[in-house]
Amino acid sequence: MRSYAYLLASVLAFFMAIASALHIEVASSQNPAPVCIRDFVQEEQLVVVSIKTDGKVGDGQRLDLHIVDSIGNEYRRKNDIAGTLKVAFTSHHNAAFDVCFTNFLDRKYNENNKVFREVELEIESGSAARDWNAVQAAEKLKPVELELRRVQELTTEIANELQYLKGREERMRDTNESTNARVQWFSIGVIISLVGLGVWQIQYLRHYFKIKHII
Known part of the structure; x- marks a missing residue:
């Protein structure tokens, strides 16, 4: 059981490392747009x-x-x-956060020469961002215990994320129901107004034709 948990934790850590590592090229310009x-x-x-x-x-x-x-x-500039x-x-x-890079080219250089900076970016959050070596040393955990601790915290984060998504879905559903109710009453009000306007126009035309002795 412990070996299975250790293998599972290793696989999760491996895929998290792959997903978070990015290599991008940020082109340089005198009026650059952020990447x-x-x-x-x-x-x-x-x-x-x-x-x-690099550079x-x-x-x-x-x-x-x-x-x-x-x-x-x-958070940082x-x-x-x-x-x-x-x-x-x-x-x-x-909330979502953006890590933005803006590469300015010195005016003494020709902008026609395409130059760029290579950036290797890795973003870690939650349990992946913790210094587990320090945790292991402070709490004197065995390697298997440490991996189980990491899996436990990762599972807690996933549960919290699902709970947040559930709450967000409930808020969106309440907003949709409230909007539908308002649209329904607005539609009823528009229909009543049109019917009333039609009745008034009929009465007005009848009165007008009587005055003119048309009917």
């Missing part, structure tokens, strides 16, 4: 963003980093990054 990678994070969750770039400071390119969520919370950089923060809300 952003979006991920979703739960409230009060630890996030670690590991960045590795160096002063090579004619200035690579800027900006991390912000969809609500507007800014750093200009002219190069080499290896690691950013850790705790999320404030259940």
Whole structure:
């Protein structure tokens, strides 16, 4: 049973590592557009963003980093990054966040020469972002116990995510039902108004024709 749990934890960790690692090329320009990678994070969750770039400071390119969520919370802004950089923060809300790179080209260089920076990006959140070596040393856990602990926390995160999605679906269903009820009453009001307007027009025309002695 322990060997099966250890194998399961290893497979999960392997696929999580594959899914989170990205290699991107950020083109350099004098008026560049940001290149952003979006991920979703739960409230009060630890996030670690590991960045590795080629090039160096002063090579004619200035690579800027900006991390912000969809609500507007800014977690990190750093200009002219190069080499290896690691950013850790705790999320404030259940929201998507963007890791954006903007690569400015020095004006003394010809913009026709296509240059870019290669960026290796890895985003870890929740249990994947924790320093499990420190946890193992602090709590004196065996390797199998450590893997079981990781699987337990990962399972808890998945359960919390499902609970959040369930609550969101309930809110959306309530909104849809409320909207349908309002549309229904609005439609009834429009029909009553049209019927009343039609009756009034008939009465007005009858009165008009009587005055003119047409009928």
